[in-house]
Amino acid sequence: MIEHPDRQALHDEIHARPRQAIAPPHRVSHIALLRPRPAGSGNGGESETPRPADPLAALCAAHGLPSPSPGETHFLADFGAFRLKRERHGEFDGYTIDANGCEPGDPFGTTALDELPPGWLASLPGERIAAVHLALLPARDAGPQRAEDEDALARDFDGNELCGATIADGEARVYTDFRMHEDGFVRMLLLDASMDAKRTGREVQRLVEIEVYRMMAMLAFPLARETAVELDAAERALGALVARLEGAPASEEPELLQEVTRLAATVERLSATVGFRFGAARAYHAIVRQRGRDLRVGRISPLQTPIAFLERRFDPAMAFCESVGRRIDSAAERIERASALLRTRVDIERERHNQQLLSAMNQRAELQLKLQQTVEGLSVAAITYYAVGIVHYLLVAAKAGGIGVDVEVATGIAVVPVAIAVALGVRHIRESVERRLRR
Structure with a gap:
């Protein structure tokens, strides 16, 4: 039995992007970057220019962690103060940074991006198409009236009109305004009432993907x-x-x-x-x-x-x-x-x-036929004339030789058979030509 060469890769594809377990309080930031096209793509040899160094590989090397391998579509590393996950999709790369801790009074005052080394985020290649800050708090730490505290929600979302709902069959509440704030990020506040860490991770991933794929679709x-x-x-x-x-x-x-x-x-x-x-x-x-x-x-x-x-x-x-x-x-x-x-x-x-055109050709053919018939008649007359002349000379010669013959009478009598013979000869020649053409 021979194994298909892609069987392992195909089998592992459904496990390629596992959800991470997340427990409140927690901060999650996600950035989706449209992958830049290779320089000179479609322009001959310039497409062979080497790729720039991977900033994620440099970050891992600086922290003594294994770097992502070339072509790896999913990479996760724990840097201690934060975790960083990169997912490569068909058109874009997604970077998710999450860190423990979140201030209930100001959930977006400090984000997971604050844990990154200065300047590292700016070194990432590509154009930012989607960006999300998600603050995860336990419902009990948000205060007894946190979900209904309109003033606190207004401060968190800069006074914008909010959308809100329970999710996971009522085990959590989520709030967002679907607006980009001054830092270019959309904010989401997730209040966890009773979800376990794995389910929380799945719900966080779904919320993030809604914003990312919404923006990708809007392109x-x-x-x-x-x-x-x-x-x-x-x-x-x-x-x-x-x-x-x-x-x-x-x-x-x-x-x-x-x-x-x-x-x-x-x-x-x-x-x-x-x-x-x-x-x-x-x-x-x-x-x-x-x-x-x-x-x-x-x-x-x-x-x-x-x-x-x-x-x-x-x-x-x-x-x-x-x-x-x-x-x-x-x-x-x-x-x-x-x-x-x-x-x-x-x-x-x-x-x-x-x-x-066909009608005109038929007319021309009829005219040519009539002309041919006329020419044939003239030809018979001309040939008969010259043939009778030859007969006349023969009769004159015969009379001079002592043969008693009336030259004029004999010449006149010869006209008819000579004309018939010429006509039959011309007809025979024409039929012979037509037969050869039909072949």
Whole structure:
């Protein structure tokens, strides 16, 4: 029995990103960085430039810890004062830093990032697309009325309008405003009533992933708006073209065909431009919705739940992206139908032109036949004339030799058989030529 070479890697993939056990009080910070493209990618030899040194490897080396191996998609290291986890995804890298302790009176005053060496965070490659600070507190340490203390929540979230809900079937409460604060991070406050450390880790991961994948999905939104503007123009041009097809004369068909080709190229370019991003957005949106269902939220009156907030604000943006994608597909189908209609018109016009050519060719063939018949008649007459002349000379010679013959009478009598013989000879030659041509 032979093992598949990828069996071990495929089997271990579901265990590649384990959730970390987290107990309150705790601080968690997460950053998602869009991975930079290699310099000179798609430009020949410049793509071979060496990669810069990995800041995480340097950090591990400075603390005497094993460094991540090249190509490792999940790495976790405990630095004592903090833990750092890196996850490499298809488009981005996620860095999660968590540290023990969290001040109930000011849960976001000190974050897990404060435990990192100065300047290390700035050395990370890539563009920040999502960033979250999550403060985890036991519900009992938050004060007896902490969840209902609107003034304290307002201070924690700079007075912004909040979303809140119970999660994990009521075992915890979460609050967030889904806004970037001065440091560029979204804040989430998680109050743990009765969850164990492993379950808390799972809920923290879900909350973080909702924000990260929401932002990754939103990358499609500005592209969808730009594409919609260009698509509007293409749809208007297509409508005008279809209207012209109804009554345009045949002389305009080359121009119409050129316009159809231009529109087809435009829509195909739009489809190629948005195809990957819209497909990725659908996948990210599905993850956000799945993570929202996994939270098993309950309402905290009068607050709107985070999931309801996303359904009202985030889902319409994704629906707009989907509608643009469907419009592109619809425009491509309409262009294909218009192209087929135009090809049908061109084919009909070409067939009509061919019929005219065939009719003209038939007429020319008939004229050529009549001309040939006329030429044959003239040829028979000319050959007969010269043949009778030869007979006349022969008769004159015979009479001079003593043969009694009336030259004029004999010459006249010879005209008929000579003409018949010439006509039969010309006919035989023509039939012979026709037989050879038919072969």
